[in-house]
Every structure is written in C-alpha cells, then in structure tokens.
Amino acid sequence: MYxxxxxxxxxxxxxxxxxxxxxxxxxxxxxxxxxxxGIEQRKGFLAITGEIGxxxxxxxxxxxxxxxxxVKVALILNSVLPEIQLLEAIVEDFGITVxxxxxxxxxxxxxxxxxxxxxQGHNAVLIIDEAQNMRFPALEMIRMLSNLETEKEKLLQIxxxxxxxxxxxLNAPELVQLKQRIAVRFHIRALNEAEVADYIRxxxxxxxxxGSVAFSAGAIKAIYDHTGGVPxxxxxxxxxxxxxxxVKEVYTMDPLLxxxxxxxxxxxxxx
Numbered sequence: 001m002y003x004x005x006x007x008x009x010x011x012x013x014x015x016x017x018x019x020x021x022x023x024x025x026x027x028x029x030x031x032x033x034x035x036x037x038g039i040e041q042r043k044g045f046l047a048i049t050g051e052i053g054x055x056x057x058x059x060x061x062x063x064x065x066x067x068x069x070x071v072k073v074a075l076i077l078n079s080v081l082p083e084i085q086l087l088e089a090i091v092e093d094f095g096i097t098v099x100x101x102x103x104x105x106x107x108x109x110x111x112x113x114x115x116x117x118x119x120q121g122h123n124a125v126l127i128i129d130e131a132q133n134m135r136f137p138a139l140e141m142i143r144m145l146s147n148l149e150t151e152k153e154k155l156l157q158i159x160x161x162x163x164x165x166x167x168x169x170l171n172a173p174e175l176v177q178l179k180q181r182i183a184v185r186f187h188i189r190a191l192n193e194a195e196v197a198d199y200i201r202x203x204x205x206x207x208x209x210x211g212s213v214a215f216s217a218g219a220i221k222a223i224y225d226h227t228g229g230v231p232x233x234x235x236x237x238x239x240x241x242x243x244x245x246x247v248k249e250v251y252t253m254d255p256l257l258x259x260x261x262x263x264x265x266x267x268x269x270x271x
Contacts, residue, residue: 005246005249006212006246007210007212008204008213009207011239012206012242013203013235013238013239013242015232015236017058018061019061019062019064019065021058021203022055022058022062023202023203023231025191025198025199027191028055031188034048034186035184037184039067039071039123042157043154044158045160045181045183045184046160046183046184046185047161049161049164049167049186049188050187050188051188052232053230053232055188055231056162057077057129058231060127060129060161061075064127067125068123070122070123071123072094072124073126074094074126074127075127076089079129079130079131079132079133079134079138079162080135082137083138086138086142087107088101090110094113096109110145110148111155114148118155123157124156126156127161128158130161131160131166132163132164132165134169136174136175140175140178143175146178160182164187191224191230192229193224193229195229196229199234200215200238203235214251214252215241216253216255218255219241222258222259223237223238226262237258237262240261240265241261244261
C-alpha cells in the first residue's frame with residue numbers, strides 16, 4: 001500500500017530470506033568470512049549459531065551466491081527428517097541419481113558423487129538450517145558422512161546452522177565425536193543501535209528509496225530498544241511504521257509513530 005506513496009520499487013522490510021537485501025553488519029560479514037574460509041580450506045564441519053531472526057537463513061542463501069561455480073551445494077531446510085529421509089533429501093538436492101534407497105546404497109552414491117567432484121577439482125557443501133531440531137540419529141548419520149575423505153582432505157564440507165540451542169545439543173555426551181570435528185564456529189550477535197540505523201537505510205536504498213522516506217534518530221532508537229537489534233523483529237516493526245506513515249501522509253518516521261506501531265503490534269487498540 002505504501003510503496004507508490006514512498007516511490008519504492010519493492011517492499012523494503014519483508015521477512016523473507018532475500019539475499020538481495022542482506023545487510024552485512026560486521027558480525028554478519030565475519031560469519032560469512034568464517035563460512036567461506038571453512039569451505040575453501042575443506043575444514044569439514046562448521047557451526048553457525050544465532051538468535052531467532054538474526055539473519056542466519058539469509059546469510060546461508062547469500063553464501064551460496066558467493067561460492068565459486070565449482071562448489072556444489074545441497075541446502076536442507078527441513079532438519080527434523082528421520083535419518084534415511086534426510087539422506088534422501090541430501091542425495092536429491094545434490095542431483096544424484098539413485099536406484100536403491102537403503103542407507104548403505106545412498107551413502108555409497110554420495111561417496112561416488114564426492115569423489116567425482118574431487119577428480120574435477122570441485123568442492124561439495126551440505127548446509128543444514130535449523131540444525132538444533134535434528135535428532136541424535138540424524139546427527140550421527142551426518143557425522144558418518146564427514147568420514148568421507150581422502151588422506152589429505154575432506155570430500156564434504158558440512159555447515160550446521162541453528163539457534164543457540166544447537167551449541168547445547170552438540171555438547172551432549174552422545175555427540176562428543178561430532179563436536180570434536182567442528183573446525184569452525186561462529187555466533188551471530190544482534191545489531192547494535194548504529195547498525196540498526198545502517199540496516200534500515202540499506203534496506204530502504206535496495207528497495208529504491210531516494211530520499212523519499214527516512215527514519216529519525218529518535219525513531220531508530222525506539223526501534224532498537226523494542227527489537228534488541230534482531231533483524232526479523234526490525235522488519236516487522238519498520239514495515240508497520242511505513243504503513244502508518246503512509247496513512248498519516250508523513251515522510252519522516254518519528255519515535256511517536258514508532259511507539260504507536262509498537263502498541264498496535266502488542267495488541268493495544270489505538271484511538
């Protein structure tokens with residue numbers, strides 16, 4: 001509704017994981033650097049954690065776009081699959097053709113695929129999102145896949161992405177062997193107030209704003225105080241603020257407007 005009013009080509013604060021809108025704060029840039037390093041150096045296991053809405057999935061999609069064409073990627077979004085179904089999903093996402101669907105046959109096909117990629121000078125990456133939801137048998141199966149290696153390097157780089165509970169799960173006695181194999185770890189923190197300001201300006205610019213709409217310093221502080229710097233929460237609130245700004249026909253969002261939107265989101269009935 002407000003896009004035409006503010007001369008925007010698209011909505012700047014959608015909550016979908018669109019890598020085109022990715023704002024690389026220092027912590028997100030560092031996370032991306034850790035991932036690229038771990039993959040390029042064939043470190044095997046990598047673990048990236050962050051709070052709900054911290055931008056982990058968006059970062060994963062941006063990572064895929066940053067990787068060399070010689071890197072084959074399988075992205076698994078359904079982490080609660082039982083081990084055989086998870087293995088089938090991995091095989092399918094890598095584009096591997098299989099005849100038998102037993103565990104042994106699937107692992108053999110994955111191994112053949114990985115050896116073929118290595119012979120061509122390629123790398124292979126398996127990214128599992130929301131990995132904190134994985135069951136122990138599925139995690140153990142993933143550990144077994146990490147055994148696929150030559151004398152010198154890992155054939156498969158495995159990226160576990162999840163909420164902070166993933167760290168607790170990896171500390172379980174049942175997963176001590178997996179934990180010992182994680183070579184790269186990084187935790188994505190929330191944005192600070194200055195980064196929230198940059199984040200909002202960045203998304204408005206990507207959406208096509210050319211000075212047609214702005215958030216005052218007071219509005220930024222109000223958004224930061226309410227959201228704690230979590231990108232998804234910022235998007236939800238900022239979208240509401242733009243809609244209310246459109247209704248009131250204002251071009252600079254102020255803290256009073258933000259406050260009204262916060263109360264609305266919390267279920268209060270405004271006069």
